[in-house]
Amino acid sequence: xxxxxxxxxxxxxxxxxxxxxxxxxxxxxxxxxxxxxxxxxxxxxxxxxxxxxxxxxxxxxxxxxxxxxxxxxxxxxxxxxxxxxxxxxxxxxxxxxxxxxxxxxxxxxxxxxxxxxxxxxxxxxxxxxxxxxxxxxxxxxxxxxxxxxxxxxxxxxxxxxxxxxxxxxxxxxxxxxxxxxxxxxxxxxxxxxxxxxxxxxxxxxxxxxxxxxxxxxxxxxxxxxxxxxxxxxxxxxxxxxxxxxxxxxxxxxxxxxxxxxxxxxxxxxxxxxxxxxxxxxxxxxxxxxxxxxxxxxxxxxxxxxxxxxxxxxxxxxxxxxxxx
Numbered sequence: 298x299x300x301x302x303x304x305x306x307x308x309x310x311x312x313x314x315x316x317x318x319x320x321x322x323x324x325x326x327x328x329x330x331x332x333x334x335x336x337x338x339x340x341x342x343x344x345x346x347x348x349x350x351x352x353x354x355x356x357x358x359x360x361x362x363x364x365x366x367x368x369x370x371x372x373x374x375x376x377x378x379x380x381x382x383x384x385x386x387x388x389x390x391x392x393x394x395x396x397x398x399x400x401x402x403x404x405x406x407x408x409x410x411x412x413x414x415x416x417x418x419x420x421x422x423x424x425x426x427x428x429x430x431x432x433x434x435x436x437x438x439x440x441x442x443x444x445x446x447x448x449x450x451x452x453x454x455x456x457x458x459x460x461x462x463x464x465x466x467x468x469x470x471x472x473x474x475x476x477x478x479x480x481x482x483x484x485x486x487x488x489x490x491x492x493x494x495x496x497x498x499x500x501x502x503x504x505x506x507x508x509x510x511x512x513x514x515x516x517x518x519x520x521x522x523x524x525x526x527x528x529x530x531x532x533x534x535x536x537x538x539x540x541x542x543x544x545x546x547x548x549x550x551x552x553x554x555x556x557x558x559x560x561x562x563x564x565x566x567x568x569x570x571x572x573x574x575x576x577x578x579x580x581x582x583x584x585x586x587x588x589x590x591x592x593x594x595x596x597x598x599x600x601x602x603x604x605x606x607x608x609x610x611x612x613x614x615x616x617x618x619x620x621x
Contacts, residue, residue, distance in 0.1 A: 391450035399425030423449030451481035
């Protein structure tokens with residue numbers, strides 16, 4: 298019995314399963330014959346249409362699952378309006394650019410057992426990078442300087458903000474706060490929400506620190522207080538307490554500067570600055586910052602008390618030695 302294998306069909310099957318369950322669970326029907334496939338794939342003229350239909354449907358599903366019916370701000374003829382993923386205007390606000398490079402990279406993942414080189418992930422468009430991130434459940438391969446330099450649309454950027462794990466001393470999406478003029482209006486309010494989430498996570502970390510140790514304990518904090526949002530996981534890899542606080546304060550300064558720009562000279566329409574100021578209040582950014590600073594103060598006070606107690610114990614021990 299002769300079996301005919303079509304690489305394009307196997308790749309599409311692999312992509313469909315990877316979108317649904319990630320590549321770790323994406324087992325194709327004829328997996329035992331993958332070693333018979335060519336190491337590089339050549340696409341037919343018909344493939345592009347099938348690929349575009351698959352990835353567009355998968356990405357729309359992923360957007361709906363990520364943001365559900367969360368409203369985003371849009372500038373409509375100078376006035377600010379809200380739309381969700383259930384509205385046509387939401388999808389018309391950005392154009393996805395999926396190329397066959399994404400398919401090539403996914404084929405390299407499919408054939409990774411038989412190819413020595415790592416997939417060339419950066420040889421792709423930002424939207425190709427998005428589908429590869431969805432399939433691999435890894436959003437850390439693409440930095441925001443790279444995304445912005447390659448003109449990623451606001452929704453692609455928002456998905457990376459939502460799903461990237463944050464390491465406190467290298468917050469990838471802080472690049473957007475440091476370059477606020479490059480941030481599209483729909484993304485601005487979401488960044489305000491995410492900034493507040495990050496400060497909440499930092500406060501959660503502060504509550505876990507032990508004042509009796511020089512650097513405190515290292516913990517990862519997952520902020521999942523918003524039922525309709527993606528949990529934010531923050532890793533605190535700095536051992537030095539003052540370094541952690543300095544890093545968070547630097548982030549806060551960047552955020553406050555961006556918020557001021559968006560509600561001032563960087564406003565887009567006639568009234569969006571009111572929505573930006575309202576978002577800062579809604580997500581309690583200033584209150585969360587004050588809570589963080591109070592926890593820093595409490596920690597330092599605890600450290601001071603620990604030091605005083607330790608010094609008192611040493612003095613008592615020395616006094617006892619002298620009396621004997």
